[in-house]
Amino acid sequence: MSAKTQSLLWVAQRASAAVLALCVIVHLGTMIYAIRGGLSASEILSRTQGSVGWLAFYSVFVLAVAVHAPIGLRSVLLEWLGWRGASRDVFLAGVAIVLAGLGMRAVVGVFA
Amino acid sequence: MRDFEVPRHASQTVLDVVTHIQRALDPALAYRFACRVGVCGSCAMTVNGVARWTCRTHIDKAVRNRNEITIEPLRNLPVIRDLVTDMREFFDKWARAKGSFQGDRSRRDDFSRIPSEGASRKQIDAAIECIGCGVCYSSCDVVSWNPDYLGPAALNRAWTLIRDERDTASIERLRAVAGDAGCHSCHTHMSCTERCPKGISPTAGIAGLKREVSLALLRGQL
């Protein structure tokens, strides 16, 4: 992988971190607000189902995780296990796909 | 590890102790020094677990509670013998980080005029007094984990050149310091900054490099 691509990954990780910081605040804030009056799971579902706003918000959240986490793992794998080279990047692309897949499954689950 | 008894003197440095051992107790002891006044950068060792320039480190500062002191070679560098490390990799990385100035003027051109109050000149001033002692390199965990990592001193050197208005090799240098072996691997631990005997903050320079690389990337220059 070229130094340019590695630099791009770094920028992507910083950018996704900024997105995640916002998403976490909105997510936690909404949760605390929503369950204040003792909201049940089905009541929450009735608000998220069909809501394009929440679909978009949580899609962004999940995709930011799928970008952010594997790039961080990339350094961890090198520094802790000495794993470098193309095999590590292929593995991490897999991690990104699994994270995005599982996350989007949950997002669609509360939308549909 | 060997034990030696060394007489204690006022204003004694760690280098004085090593010199006493070599002169009076073990003539075969190998160690390195030159200037003895904190200029040459050749005397760095690990003193009670901490990398230090030994000629400017007083024993009083280094000794903990008991009158004992452990002196080892610098970490993150191959040991040649006793307290002498092989610094080749350390300096090769300066070259890999494009640590030499490249200009486009000849002796027939006029002097460049760089105002001493300019922002980039001030950033250079804060980072330029490096003596190449290797203390930062020896203190950096990322160097231990990732042997390709250029390390704080080489990146700090690159930073001073990136800020140099006369230098003409900025983009090649940014390429050389980008990525896994370069500035992007720094975890901002700040051990280098904490330990540098010259009060330099390689961490700050590396953060500057990350910024400059990102800007060049966005401008499509990398």
Ligand code: SF4
């Ligand atoms: S700040 Fe960066 S270069 Fe300095 S010790 Fe930490 S990881 Fe190494």
Ligand code: SF4
């Ligand atoms: S930056 Fe400081 S610690 Fe590192 S080599 Fe230069 S003088 Fe020594």
Ligand code: FES
């Ligand atoms: S002997 Fe020169 S810096 Fe210590």
